[in-house]
Amino acid sequence: MTPDPSQEHPLVIDEKQNKLLQNALRIKIMHALSREAMTSKQVADLLRKTPGNVHYHIQRLYEGGLLELSDTRSVAGIVEKYYTAKAAQFHFPGRAEGEDWQADDDAWTGGSPFSEYHATRLDLSEEEAARFSDELKALLEKWEQNTVGGQEYGVSIRLGRIDEKKEN
Structure with missing residues (x-):
């Protein structure tokens, strides 16, 4: 499921998720993944960042429940994981x-x-x-x-x- 970035209601997040989003690169990653499902490498290329750095942040966002794994594909023996953002806007009550x-x-x-x-x-x-x-x-x-x-x-x-x- 690819979220609609123009959704009317932001996703309600908890304190840990709010802390995860207090980083400019993670916010850029969330915006990129709210538009379409991508791999860590594709996001890194889009944002002109190193794949390892972006992969680290994507893992933290995924573990924090802000991203979901939308697809996996096997390409030449390598498993590619595609992630999507659960939302593009958030509300921390x-x-x-x-x-x-x-x-x-x-x-x-x-x-x-x-x-x-x-x-x-x-x-x-x-x-x-x-x-x-x-x-x-x-x-x-x-x-x-x-x-x-x-x-x-x-x-x-x-x-x-x-x-x-x-x-x-």
Whole structure:
């Protein structure tokens, strides 16, 4: 079964699965495998990464229940394993990283009819990070200037480099 990346409802994940997805390469792998079933080698070629590195991450995602084995094929005596992502979007109902700011301000209503938290990891060059930041600012400005009114919503976006030494 190949998941539909445009699905309306994200897959609900647990704390261990959430931790597995706190890695930019794993997120890229999940997106690639949400579009079509592939082998570790095919994903590595697509992402221009080493097959061993991608295979390691695919195994962790599979063991964590985020990928499924969709097909196996024997080619010249070698068993090829094809994986698919169970979803392209995820929902972690636990306490989200960076959620502390909401608890400190009574004006934020986490229980309102529309309250969401979105997070991802991106593998960006300095130039890409600057361009991404500029695009975010432009998007916020567009919405600040072009709304007709209604309820007030707060938007908080943090963009920063991850210190891999502290993370491990």
